[in-house]
Amino acid sequence: MSDDIKYGLAGVVTDDTAISKVMPETNSLTYRGYAVQDLATQADFEETAYVIWNGDLPSASELEEFRKREKSERGLSDDLLSVIARYNRDAHPMDTVRTSVSFLGQEDPTADDSSPEGLYDKSIRMMAKIPEMVAADYRHRKGEKPIGPDEGLSFSENFFHMCFGEVPAPEVIKCFDISMTLYAEHSFNASTFAARVIASTTSDIYSAVTGAIGALKGPLHGGANEAVMHMLKEVGEPENAREWMLTALKEKRKIMGFGHRVYRSGDSRVPTMTDAFKAMVDIIDTDEARKYWEMSRILDDTMVEAKGIYPNLDFPAGPAYYLMGFDIPMFTPLFVMSRITGWTAHIAEQLDENKLIRPLSNYTGPDERSVTPIGER
């Protein structure tokens, strides 16, 4: 290890961005200058997507136009639906959504159009189509036929409709929609950086998004929302929670849903997601819902008290998604449905003033040596 190297690029600023600002000193986050909490509670995910892509809040007519455009892009080709119908039912849903996005790219004859308008078209197209890829795959693994999109429904309502054939209570939709806004964008996180690296080679937007999905899958990044729910299931009951956490820490286990590379004293998005999770628990009002709420409170308090490490967004999002009825392996694809907005905004920003991303490395392998012919080895 060398003192001159910033391993994992920790603390390194690699480019400018005007999309979001992560402020660890105040545990806050803005998208294009708007506080994420305000967007989550006072706007909806469609308005947030508009802000991320266009820079300002839409007027009423701009928003109406944008909603129409998103709805008009919904719907998968018969070819893609038949590919989804052939996916391995045991495959991880992140692998299947990665494959579906890649398939969408090869269906688009303008995939290489990287003009600002071309990128914007494809960004809206992916926002509109990824939910159906996830929902159709969810139903396929249950042996059920896909349910097509409903133009009368919002982005979040339509997703529940395509998964379950019904739209739940408004509080559940609101909780889901808030999670979409909170997950949408977070500066140079690993998956966004992966997308920017791919875009910087002037590859196409679908390739950059496909790579970003691969980066998001890992449990140190987006995959943590699934890992959190596995942890809650392992803990089992609220009365086990404190002891479970103290033992896990003693055993030096990594506790999923805690810690963050940038925030060191709390993730800006957690209070809003926790409030939404609690509001949903109160509406659902079952023993199971209260159990996961209480358990997560105890785990959070114990971790902060014992290690001073705070929960990240995946911690409240995991159990919230579970109580909405989603299977655990679907949680990270839900993140994809949201982060497609941030990724594509970053791809456009990267291409606007592109410079190939190619850092240097510190070689630590053997000194130069000669190749001994095979007969002499």
Ligand SMILES: CC(=O)SCCNC(=O)CCNC(=O)[C@H](O)C(C)(C)COP(=O)(O)OP(=O)(O)OC[C@H]1O[C@@H](n2cnc3c(N)ncnc32)[C@H](O)[C@@H]1OP(=O)(O)O
């Ligand atoms: C939406 C998102 O992607 S948010 C991130 C989701 N990921 C997770 O929740 C996975 C669990 N968390 C982690 O693995 C880490 O906190 C990361 C990957 C998010 C950040 O990692 P880094 O910035 O590299 O932090 P780093 O690993 O250096 O941690 C610093 C110290 O805190 C400890 N620590 C950090 N997170 C955790 C954790 N979740 N559980 C236990 N200890 C932890 C580390 O062991 C380390 O201790 P040490 O100094 O005694 O070695």
Ligand SMILES: O=C([O-])CC(=O)C(=O)O
């Ligand atoms: O910023 C990060 O490193 C991870 C994160 O919270 C996100 O991508 O939302």
